[in-house]
Amino acid sequence: MQKKAMAQHKSFGRRILHIDMDAFFASVEENRKPELKGKPVVIGGMGDPSKRGVVSTANYEARKYGISSAMPLRTAYKLCPRAIFLPVDYKAYLAVSRYFKAVLLNITTIMEDVGIDEAYLDISENRDTDEKISEKIKTGIYEKTGLTCSIGIAPNKLLAKIASDMNKPDGLTIFSGEDIENRLWPLPIRKLYGIGPKTEEHLKALNIATIGQLAALPPEVLVARFGPSYGHYLHEASRGIDESPIITSWEPKSFSREITFQVDEKNWQAIARTLAELTKEVVSDLAEKGYAARNVILKIRYSDFRTVTRACSIDQAVGKEEEIRRMAFSCLKRVDLSGKKIRLVGVRVGRLEKIKNAISGV
Template sequence: MHVDMDAFFAAVEVLRHPALAGKPLVIGGRGDPFARGVVSTASYEARRFGVHSAMPLRMAHERCPQAVFLPTDYREYARVSARIKAILRQFSPQLEDVGIDEAYLDVSQLTDPSSRLARAIKQRILTEIGLTCSIGIAPNKLLAKIASDLEKPDGVTELTEVDVATRIWPLPVRKLQGVGPVTERRLEAIDIHTIGELAATPQARLAALFGPAHGRFLWR
């Protein structure tokens, strides 16, 4: 199970400043859109204007000049994150903390259906913290992470191995962890656009393009 908070930094800022609810928010740098820096998180309202993480703040302002720009406050985000992880550990001690806004939970030994556990987790986080999350349920971590992104925000998605061909193979390669814009462009240059096309590519071809280590990572 992969638990991923929705637009976490922006959502925490709305908790602190409720008047910002529903407004396009851009979190990054010192909060100055004309200074050097990149977007850490954009609210879903800002994303509708094409603002996304890692985008230069100036570009974000060009795309959404009406957005509210705020500085990153990692201390506050870490404090809220710790509260969320404490809730998750109450459901399963087998927690893998992989980021300030995400974690994997091993629920394979629990008796309750995973979908019921996911809904209970979401309700606890919403009630006690005031934030929403999206949860992916799958046989392995790779699929669980992809699943958590399929019905954002505030979704629960369960994938089985039989879903791979119909729901995973058609997705763009950028949905895979570790495939950033540069890798995506290089894959598209050799006519690999989807996860299914990548899965069908021989390891030797990927190794020749990306080197043995990264080629093996993509192939696996």
């Protein structure tokens, strides 16, 4: 009897669980300020809709008014003036995030951390049923944080992530290989990880609106249109194929900071000063985490939202403020600022190398 169950289990291959906390920032706020419950709550920027900034999270009540993530706070205010606007309190959310990740690590240590409110677990070797594992996680998280989450379980990461989004909030969606035709293919192409607005536009031009229609396209068509790597990805993903592993040892790829001016800025000195400040913050991230960087990328967004980036790379990783600043400024020199208004300045350091001996290294 047990042998049969094992064989069956194997035929399904991997079991990957994706967990996504429900309206995470808003839920943390509601939890510590119960008077917010039942009211539309919008978290973003400095929490002042008359100032610049975008929505980080809207609770479900606010979403009823059409408010969504990445929308300017001003637009959110127009949609629902009586919403309660709060600033992003990242430290508080991070503290709660650590609690729920601890619950996950009790289920398995094969966990990939994909952000403050999301993770993947490989539960292939876990003997409990999908429902039982989900219940353990949900109960554990609720007891520790008072929050709810949505879970997707599927043979791979791609499908698990789609599944966790299918039944929010407090959902559990279990997806097997047999569900691809019935449940994956009817979905709009944007639900597929890696398809953004540009690809969506290209595909709509080919009369492709659903994942099933994408799956029916010959791979050659996709390769001709999108190149071999992305073309093959689209073909496989639309068929629910994804072999990507769970990445457990997480290392940062880059550190970045950016700022949107309250009023568009055209004064070069003010822009340069802001860049120097951002550089300083990025350098302190590097030092704190023990990394040096081999490239620096500057991002400038003009008042018309046109965005340009400039990069500067070197062979030897550096971590000192003056070196990083020199690279950032060499990027700035290559941006056309004459008579233009700037909306946003950002700096990113990448191609990181861990510094073995932080004191002598920096």
